[in-house]
Amino acid sequence: MDKERFEYLYTKYLQDNCSENELKEFYELYQSLEDPQHLLDLERFEENFPLEKQLSPEKSSAILAHIQQPKTISKQAKIIKLIPIAAAFLIIGFAALWFMKSNENSEVDYFRYSNTSKKIKVLTLEDGTRILLKPNSELVQKSDFAKASERIISFKGEGFFDVSKRSNQPFKIVSQNQAEIKVYGTRFNLIFHGDQQEAVLTEGSIAMKLGTEEVKIKPSERVLIDKGAIRTSVVDTMQYISWTNHQLYFNDKPLQEVINQLHTAYPDQKIQINNQNSNLYFTGYLPTDDFEDCITILQKTFKNYNLVISIEK
Template sequence: MDRSRIIELLARKMAGEANSSELEELASLISRYPDSVYYEELLGQLWQESPVENEHDTDDLYQKHLQKYAADFNPDLLLPEIYPDEEPSGKKSYKAFATIAICLVALSSLLYLTKSTAAKTDTQIVAGKGVRKNVRLPDGTMVWLNSDSKLSYSRQIARQKKRIVHLQGEAFFDVAHRDHQPFIVKTDRMSVKVLGTAFNVKDYAVENSSEATLLRGSIELSVNERAQQKILLNPSEKFALVDGQGKKGGNSPHSTDMTMTIAHVLPVTIGDEQYIEETSWKDNTLVFKNETLEELKPRLERWFNVKIHIESARAGSYRFTGAFKKEEITEAMTAMQLIKPFTFNLKEHDLIIY
């Protein structure tokens, strides 16, 4: 195992026991695995913090450490081959090997525990502009990912004590219920914790507002800058966080000038149909109610994968209520022209509104 060999060689180098061929091998391994410098830093700290008073104390300390952590990690990481069959010449060499043993046991334990408990994000799902995706996570949770969004999580999420995912953009979650394994959604601005429920989270970096909408079950959420303040939502409630400093893309996302509100979610009636505006997108329907064209701009850009330029302040102030399902951008703009007078010109992925 390359990782184990790197740890062994680093320890031998620190003890002054590595020969020239081992040093060359170590250099080659480090060049292949640049992140192994982490092991070197950590091993150095353990080395400095592991003083050796005498042979008996060192050997006893190693045995106690081994007994304490033996059940917590792969025995292969103990690297028994570094311990010589014959007694080393000189007390200094014995102490060096004993200290290495202590460092390796502690480091191996730490690496194993970190691997088994850390919420590493080794998998990422991306939905580009104009694209929406539906995926099932390894724990059975269903996720709908909206346009221009990313979801990161660990492939081992089903085995984690806390099932943690990281979201950029917007997603709807139908969480598989698991007792004692809370499901946590983290964004740049807030954290949402549940056991099993259905809810929507929206947090785009370029917008100054973030939302969490609950449809079923219950959720506990907190704002990252006010982590101690817990907010509980009931079904059909929406939490909104608005940054008074403006768009996050142009200002610090850690502003203290924030407004938090909780409102009841009401269906929007358009024609003969009713929609939940906050979650209709997962059913491939873009719903908007009494919004100005300027307010709609970022949603339209993501939905249709275009860049919109509004060159008329009057057109930007027009308000619209409607729902788009299978329409192309030109069809959508033509339909909106029937409600308010404006002109538009589409050139590739640029839409200019006059």
């Protein structure tokens, strides 16, 4: 591989300055990469490229639409860090994504995107669909978006999807438990994690399918599978999507429930409140990336209630 040429194209790629032909060449050179030493880690990326820089949706779609499908590689998958194009989406925790290409047990190559970090990642698929991936989430492209009649991916974890609309090529998401989400050009939060299978719609339309049962929902509705049946309800969507802005949202929630969610957001922190404060309720936002700010907000909110928060590190 021409390492100097790869580094030149890689720099242009990170600056969003690649032409369509250069982008194709970059992906071809990437396929021949022996190891990830030529790719920037997150720290070097942040030093050299502003996180606010974005592509317009038109430019992103034009580029991604012309990316050729990579050629088949060996069955031993390569895993390297790759900075994806953010494509005019709010860049939250923009960082390297683990990128894996595999063709095991399949005649068609597919891509696997896995967030193994502790931060939210931004991913753009070749059809222009943009996804925010929570930690420990994984997405696998199961069909050829350029040729197949359906765009199919499998998913586990939690993510916020902004699906590119194609009336002649439906978008479908499948879980390990055989549940399916049919998408009709829309934005929604999706959780496929073990037995928890649910979606909250903010725009457009989706349908949850399990076996022969299929239920379609409207914006501000939640659909989930409960005891083998599909159920729906009207919800406050901010409760489910605030994480995309690095926040936890609470609407008149018991303080103990707030503390429990902080335990999840900050697993390295041990937080306790006095029993006398357990009857307090909280409405508002708490950041998921600034623990000290969380404590400050709670103390100011309940300063007249003698709130005592104990923290053990």
